[in-house]
Amino acid sequence: MDVVNRYITINNHVNGAPQDSDFELKASPLALSLDPASNVVIVKNLYVSIDPYQLNRMKSFSASQKTSDFAVAIVPGEAIDTYGVGKVVASTNPEFDKGDIVVGLLNWGEFTVIKAGGMLNKLNTMGFPLSYHVGILGFSGLTAYAGLFDICKPKKGEKVFVSAALGSVGNLVGQFAKLSGCYVVGCAGSKEKVALLKEKLGFDDAFNYREETDLNSTLKSYFPNGIDIYFDNVGGEMQEVAVSNMNINGRIAVCGVISEYLDSEKRAAPSMIEVIYKRIKIQGFLAGDYLNIFGDFLSTTCDHLRTGKIQPLEDISDGVESIPSAFISLYRGQNIGKKIVKIAEE
Amino acid sequence: MDVVNRYITINNHVNGAPQDSDFELKASPLALSLDPASNVVIVKNLYVSIDPYQLNRMKSFSASQKTSDFAVAIVPGEAIDTYGVGKVVASTNPEFDKGDIVVGLLNWGEFTVIKAGGMLNKLNTMGFPLSYHVGILGFSGLTAYAGLFDICKPKKGEKVFVSAALGSVGNLVGQFAKLSGCYVVGCAGSKEKVALLKEKLGFDDAFNYREETDLNSTLKSYFPNGIDIYFDNVGGEMQEVAVSNMNINGRIAVCGVISEYLDSEKRAAPSMIEVIYKRIKIQGFLAGDYLNIFGDFLSTTCDHLRTGKIQPLEDISDGVESIPSAFISLYRGQNIGKKIVKIAEE
Numbered sequence: 179m180d181v182v183n184r185y186i187t188i189n190n191h192v193n194g195a196p197q198d199s200d201f202e203l204k205a206s207p208l209a210l211s212l213d214p215a216s217n218v219v220i221v222k223n224l225y226v227s228i229d230p231y232q233l234n235r236m237k238s239f240s241a242s243q244k245t246s247d248f249a250v251a252i253v254p255g256e257a258i259d260t261y262g263v264g265k266v267v268a269s270t271n272p273e274f275d276k277g278d279i280v281v282g283l284l285n286w287g288e289f290t291v292i293k294a295g296g297m298l299n300k301l302n303t304m305g306f307p308l309s310y311h312v313g314i315l316g317f318s319g320l321t322a323y324a325g326l327f328d329i330c331k332p333k334k335g336e337k338v339f340v341s342a343a344l345g346s347v348g349n350l351v352g353q354f355a356k357l358s359g360c361y362v363v364g365c366a367g368s369k370e371k372v373a374l375l376k377e378k379l380g381f382d383d384a385f386n387y388r389e390e391t392d393l394n395s396t397l398k399s400y401f402p403n404g405i406d407i408y409f410d411n412v413g414g415e416m417q418e419v420a421v422s423n424m425n426i427n428g429r430i431a432v433c434g435v436i437s438e439y440l441d442s443e444k445r446a447a448p449s450m451i452e453v454i455y456k457r458i459k460i461q462g463f464l465a466g467d468y469l470n471i472f473g474d475f476l477s478t479t480c481d482h483l484r485t486g487k488i489q490p491l492e493d494i495s496d497g498v499e500s501i502p503s504a505f506i507s508l509y510r511g512q513n514i515g516k517k518i519v520k521i522a523e524e
Numbered sequence: 525m526d527v528v529n530r531y532i533t534i535n536n537h538v539n540g541a542p543q544d545s546d547f548e549l550k551a552s553p554l555a556l557s558l559d560p561a562s563n564v565v566i567v568k569n570l571y572v573s574i575d576p577y578q579l580n581r582m583k584s585f586s587a588s589q590k591t592s593d594f595a596v597a598i599v600p601g602e603a604i605d606t607y608g609v610g611k612v613v614a615s616t617n618p619e620f621d622k623g624d625i626v627v628g629l630l631n632w633g634e635f636t637v638i639k640a641g642g643m644l645n646k647l648n649t650m651g652f653p654l655s656y657h658v659g660i661l662g663f664s665g666l667t668a669y670a671g672l673f674d675i676c677k678p679k680k681g682e683k684v685f686v687s688a689a690l691g692s693v694g695n696l697v698g699q700f701a702k703l704s705g706c707y708v709v710g711c712a713g714s715k716e717k718v719a720l721l722k723e724k725l726g727f728d729d730a731f732n733y734r735e736e737t738d739l740n741s742t743l744k745s746y747f748p749n750g751i752d753i754y755f756d757n758v759g760g761e762m763q764e765v766a767v768s769n770m771n772i773n774g775r776i777a778v779c780g781v782i783s784e785y786l787d788s789e790k791r792a793a794p795s796m797i798e799v800i801y802k803r804i805k806i807q808g809f810l811a812g813d814y815l816n817i818f819g820d821f822l823s824t825t826c827d828h829l830r831t832g833k834i835q836p837l838e839d840i841s842d843g844v845e846s847i848p849s850a851f852i853s854l855y856r857g858q859n860i861g862k863k864i865v866k867i868a869e870e
Contacts, residue, residue, distance in 0.1 A: 234797055410796075413796045417796070432796050432799050432800055433800070434800070435796040435797055435800065438795065438796055438797050439797070442795070442797075445793035445794070445795065445796065446793060446796060447791035447792060447793035448791070449784065449788070449791065450756075450759045450763070450778050450781040450784055450791065450792060450808070451580060451781055451784050451785070451788075452808075453778050453806070453807075453808035454778055454779070454780070454781065454808035454809070454810065455808070455810070456808065457807075457808050457809050457810060457813065458807075458808050459805065459806070459807045459808075460799070460805070460806040460807070461799075461803070461804075461805045461806070461807075462796070462798075462799035462800035462801070462802065462803050462804050462805075463800070463803050464800065464801070464803060467803065
């Protein structure tokens with residue numbers, strides 16, 4: 179049996195913010211009957227993750243190209259891999275059977291063909307919705323957990339600042355930090371988001387950076403006693419002012435740099451004199467290095483979800499054709515929490 | 525008995541590179557007869573340390589002012605404290621006797637009056653020249669040792685880059701790294717310095733940054749397989765290109781930022797995308813945090829000095845009146861190794 183597999187590609191390398199015209203919805207036939215001698219799994223994609231870092235992979239010169247196994251450059255015209263959840267519809271891999279719910283490296287499309295060695299695991303949903311396993315119980319969650327606990331090591335009473343605090347990672351960082359007894363302030367790009375941070379997610383305070391004219395003064399007013407931990411999702415000027423407002427032994431987890439993805443000239447130039455005198459650590463990290471703590475992360479987060487101590491925050495669009503607009507929305511600050519596209523019903 | 529104490533002050537806050545006109549040699553009478561009820565030590569200064577970070581303390585806005593106990597701002601007209609070695613000439617402090625050789629926080633002058641609680645210790649020279657205890661066996665050595673071993677944790681075979689490699693700290697970092705089995709390249713500001721690094725100090729390679737027009741290409745050619753550790757004494761563009769040439773899990777110890785001391789606009793703006801994908805750590809530090817390992821540092825370094833595995837590199841000027849030119853020489857790249865002023869014979 180053949181199906182038509184529709185999937186998203188980029189037409190060209192992307193410069194600056196992504197536009198609709200950068201993307202194309204392609205369609206090609208896909209045979210579901212497999213050669214028994216092959217070792218292949220065909221997955222019907224159900225939920226796929228939409229992440230800001232993908233923009234970096236779409237550039238003509240991708241910094242990730244030579245430096246990371248986790249995010250190789252995207253080739254125009256080809257399918258775009260992403261973290262996702264799906265259902266096995268055909269398999270000659272003895273580890274997977276038709277009907278298995280799986281999680282792993284799928285793509286921005288309706289089906290994924292996974293050869294032996296591809297990143298794919300059977301999913302134990304543990305009673306949670308499938309979409310959770312793309313975000314809060316997937317790599318977004320692991321990123322927040324690893325970055326906060328391994329890089330920043332929060333202590334009770336410490337002051338934590340999170341940028342892009344309503345993003346897929348930021349909202350969880352703030353919630354985890356609150357559960358660690360920290361004072362947490364987030365910034366986001368609208369009044370509605372600020373309200374959500376304070377009212378739904380339990381942040382101690384939050385501000386709309388678009389309304390601020392002097393970010394240094396803003397941080398001073400929100401952190402009169404200084405910042406101990408800055409979880410950086412944006413880079414640029416915000417990182418500079420965070421350094422200026424940081425306390426001795428401050429830690430910065432560099433998770434994302436949306437400002438640099440959009441414009442490589444918009445780099446942070448933090449005062450290294452302050453970095454020295456305040457013994458500040460600025461540390462980049464990737465969740466892929468933390469698979470060894472995935473089990474801890476998962477059990478902790480599931481417990482918090484069950485007891486209602488952590489709120490999931492999902493922003494789900496429908497259908498493969500909505501992927502480009504879902505992705506573009508990240509750069510317009512239109513997403514509320516984890517951006518996911520639901521491709522199909524189970 | 526009274527003596528005349530000559531000491532150096534700044535006339536004004538210093539902007540940009542220091543000039544002769546920024547300094548003044550003052551003289552004031554000093555009574556060596558002490559009230560027996562006082563708790564004071566008067567030290568005749570013998571060797572005093574000349575360090576680049578002092579420039580930061582001389583600025584009208586000193587970043588250190590609010591952030592560090594180790595380096596408070598210098599007030600124009602007042603004596604300038606510094607690390608040094610001296611001899612007790614009068615004491616009403618029961619811990620010190622006349623004739624004791626001491627090490628601690630002295631000043632850029634001929635005598636230092638130290639009240640109870642001042643940083644002063646009796647010095648066990650262990651058979652080494654007094655000047656060694658101002659540099660290689662003092663805070664310069666501890667800075668190199670702590671920054672390299674605690675922040676960078678070098679492993680055998682790793683590639684290490686050191687800027688200002690013939691400075692008081694840089695030359696020791698390179699020598700310690702060589703003893704750890706690393707491949708070490710240094711940069712400095714003249715042909716003569718490059719020759720010294722390679723021939724006297726055992727660096728694997730070295731280059732004169734003043735002769736290079738494209739520092740990124742330069743680092744690529746010296747580190748075709750990338751940099752694992754960058755010991756940063758200069759900040760600015762060199763830090764940016766070091767990040768660009770860094771390997772995964774690279775570590776940068778930020779020790780000094782001579783470029784920022786001179787011009788606060790000359791800040792490094794390293795690619796945070798590379799910091800993330802390569803999981804780079806950028807960490808500021810101060811030797812004062814590492815007094816707990818001073819004993820380890822001292823015994824290790826003394827052993828290496830005795831067996832000739834580490835070469836001391838000192839640049840000693842004579843007399844209190846030479847302090848301004850000695851200090852200014854640091855910013856003109858005229859010093860070779862640890863800059864020290866010998867104030868008096870023992």
